[in-house]
Structures are given as structure tokens and as C-alpha cells.
Amino acid sequence: MKISFNINGEPKSIDIEDENSPLLWVVRDMLDLKGTKFGCGKAACGACTLHVDGAAIRSCSYPIKMAAGKNITTIEGLGTRENPHPVQQAWTEHVVPQCGYCQPGFMMATAALLNKIPNPTDEDIDNNIVNVCRCATYYRMRKAIHRAAELTTVSKPQNQ
DSSP, X not given: OEEEEEETTEEEEEEOSXXXXXXXXXXXXXXOOTTSOXXXXXXXXXXXXXXXXXXXXXXXXXXXXXXXXXXXXXXXXXXXXXXXXXXXXXXXXXXXXXXXXXXXXXXXXXXXXXXXXXXXXXXXXXHHOOOOOTTOOHHHHHHHHHHHHHHHHHHSOTTO
């Protein structure tokens, strides 16, 4: 089966036998984008979070057939070293990662949250960022999320 979609702004078309294969494995194994991580395989931990049409999804349980015609963004497409996304900049400023394995998923979940709630409260963060970090860097993440909201607000023109 041929499935076409856009990933990180580029059109892609893949041939795949099993249309129920998780998007995670297509991204990692077929497209060689290794930033999206495998964690639990049950959509519980969030290490595999990426965006489909702007919404944060758990790619380990998202069948590739559902990606047809959609826009997918992975951590590689969020920002660049030269022009980081506000979430990436805030994560760096607050030295959030310890082991770092789960952090791409947290950053993708945070970027989706900020698109939905530009200035989240601690309660908004608690209710929307439900990924799991084994190193427990939650305190630094919370500070970084608030900083990313500030950076996002500063980077948008006032009339938006």
C-alpha cells in the first residue's frame, strides 16, 4: 500500500505492507528520523509524541494509514540549532534533560500545549503534559514550559 503525507514540511510517499504499522516505526526505521523515541509501545509514556496536523499524538499506537494526507512534525522539524523553537530554547536555558531519552516527547507535547494554551498555568501543565520521565525532571520542565510560553509570546507579533 502506498501512503503519502508531509513530514517536517517535505512530501513523502512510502510503500508499506501493513497499513496498521505504527507511525513511530515508519518515522524511525523507514525515514531514519531517530529523535522520536520508543518507550512503552502502549501510548502510556509519551516518549514517541509527535504532531499530526498540529495535535500531539502517541506515534507508537497511531497506525500509518491514519497519517495519509496529513502534516507530521517530529522533533527534527520543530526547530533548528540556528533557529530553535521556543520550547527547545527554554529546555536548553533550564538544562531540563538528565538522561534525555524522553525529552523529545515532552518538547513535542509542550509545543502542542502552547499552541492550544499560549500562557498555561501550572494546572494546565499538569492536565496536559502527562508524559513520563524516569529521571523526574518535572520541576525543571515546568519552569521551561513557562519560559517557552514567554518566548512564544515575545516572538509573535502583538496583533495576533
